[in-house]
Amino acid sequence: MGTGYYDYKEPAQSKVPGIEKFKGQVVHPQFWPEDLQYEDKKVIIIGSGATAVTLLPNIAKKAKMVTQVQRSPGYFLVLPDKDPLDLALKDNLPKWIADRLIRFKYLVGGTLLYQFCRLFPNKAKEVLAKGWANLLPSSTKPDPHFVPKYQPWDQRMCITPGGDYFKAYREGKADIKTDQIETCTEDGLILKSGEKLTADIIITATGLKIQVGGGAKLLVDDKEVIIADKFMWKGTMLQDIPNLWYVIGYANASWTLAADAAARLITRMINDIESSGKHSAMPFLTPKEQEQAEKDNVSLLPLNSTYVTTAMDRRVIPRAGKSGNWKPRSNYFVDMFRSIYGNITTGMVYA
Numbered sequence: 558m559g560t561g562y563y564d565y566k567e568p569a570q571s572k573v574p575g576i577e578k579f580k581g582q583v584v585h586p587q588f589w590p591e592d593l594q595y596e597d598k599k600v601i602i603i604g605s606g607a608t609a610v611t612l613l614p615n616i617a618k619k620a621k622m623v624t625q626v627q628r629s630p631g632y633f634l635v636l637p638d639k640d641p642l643d644l645a646l647k648d649n650l651p652k653w654i655a656d657r658l659i660r661f662k663y664l665v666g667g668t669l670l671y672q673f674c675r676l677f678p679n680k681a682k683e684v685l686a687k688g689w690a691n692l693l694p695s696s697t698k699p700d701p702h703f704v705p706k707y708q709p710w711d712q713r714m715c716i717t718p719g720g721d722y723f724k725a726y727r728e729g730k731a732d733i734k735t736d737q738i739e740t741c742t743e744d745g746l747i748l749k750s751g752e753k754l755t756a757d758i759i760i761t762a763t764g765l766k767i768q769v770g771g772g773a774k775l776l777v778d779d780k781e782v783i784i785a786d787k788f789m790w791k792g793t794m795l796q797d798i799p800n801l802w803y804v805i806g807y808a809n810a811s812w813t814l815a816a817d818a819a820a821r822l823i824t825r826m827i828n829d830i831e832s833s834g835k836h837s838a839m840p841f842l843t844p845k846e847q848e849q850a851e852k853d854n855v856s857l858l859p860l861n862s863t864y865v866t867t868a869m870d871r872r873v874i875p876r877a878g879k880s881g882n883w884k885p886r887s888n889y890f891v892d893m894f895r896s897i898y899g900n901i902t903t904g905m906v907y908a
């Protein structure tokens with residue numbers, strides 16, 4: 558199941574009150590019109606996630622004005638557009654060595670940053686804020702627009718390369734409102750505070766609808782299996798389902814790194830099954846393990862973002878345990894080691 562993690566046909570059910578009244582263009586980023594004309598137009602972006610934060614500085618280059626409307630703020634990590642260390646490594650070393658060192662640097666840096674944020678959230682808030690404090694114009698106040706109510710990495714963090722997001726504010730091409738939408742009007746929207754915003758285009762960067770396994774219905778011996786009832790083995794296979802592997806990435810690091818760890822594990826298992834003359838592998842929990850895992854009640858995705866919590870409510874995310882092979886993925890180094898050298902017999906029935 559290399560089917561990604563969201564519904565390709567339907568975005569998250571957006572709840573923008575009165576959006577049908579708006580006479581301008583409404584765009585959802587998942588279905589971006591190739592010919593969207595936003596030059597010299599007034600654009601409102603609703604949302605505070607990576608999509609909104611990536612779109613804003615790029616649209617601001619040509620639009621008349623871009624206003625981001627967010628319910629609640631998120632954390633920003635300002636990284637250099639071109640890292641001087643990367644450039645030095647590329648200039649002074651053969652490409653294959655430089656590439657590996659740069660990749661390693663990002664791997665270690667990302668892992669350390671995540672751990673730092675989780676262990677020392679207050680210090681992390683200070684460090685993150687220092688990254689952008691001097692990039693905001695005095696006309697844009699940090700509070701409430703850039704002071705999140707949750708801890709760093711409770712939700713995904715937005716990277717702004719070279720601080721491009723903040724540049725749009727300094728150039729007077731962007732504005733931000735932290736408020737709720739009362740209703741949309743023919744030419745814009747009204748916030749709960751009573752403030753009225755006008756726009757030619759509204760972009761609803763309100764999120765994806767999580768879908769695991771491309772929405773495929775699973776049947777074992779003609780009986781439907783609900784994935785939310787099943788625990789995930791090494792973040793890759795579902796309890797009681799033979800010969801089915803999922804490629805699920807990280808929620809708290811590059812998705813593709815965990816996809817890499819999954820690919821290593823999957824190919825290793827398939828080779829092992831083939832070379833030993835077996836024909837199936839199926840994860841299982843003993844009744845005692847099942848009881849314990851149910852008590853533990855760990856989330857497979859360690860985020861409290863709305864799109865994750867609504868997916869939990871819709872019962873489309875498999876379950877995870879607290880120990881052994883039922884733990885969610887943790888970090889690339891641990892997961893790669895477990896994929897290449899880890900035990901692949903515990904919790905597994907081979908036939």
Ligand SMILES: Cc1cc2nc3c(=O)[nH]c(=O)nc-3n(C[C@H](O)[C@H](O)[C@H](O)COP(=O)(O)OP(=O)(O)OC[C@H]3O[C@@H](n4cnc5c(N)ncnc54)[C@H](O)[C@@H]3O)c2cc1C
Nearest residue numbers: 559560561562565608770771772773804810811812813816
């Ligand atoms: C806006 C956005 C920004 C992102 N930014 C990053 C980032 O910076 N870094 C990062 O690592 N990741 C990022 N991701 C996550 C990104 O989705 C993954 O990195 C990567 O694309 C996942 O690859 P994949 O092959 O697992 O799934 P996908 O690229 O999602 O591919 C899944 C494929 O399965 C097909 N499919 C799905 N269901 C079915 C079905 N029922 N039948 C047949 N085919 C089906 C789809 O059509 C698609 O071709 C981002 C995602 C989004 C949406």
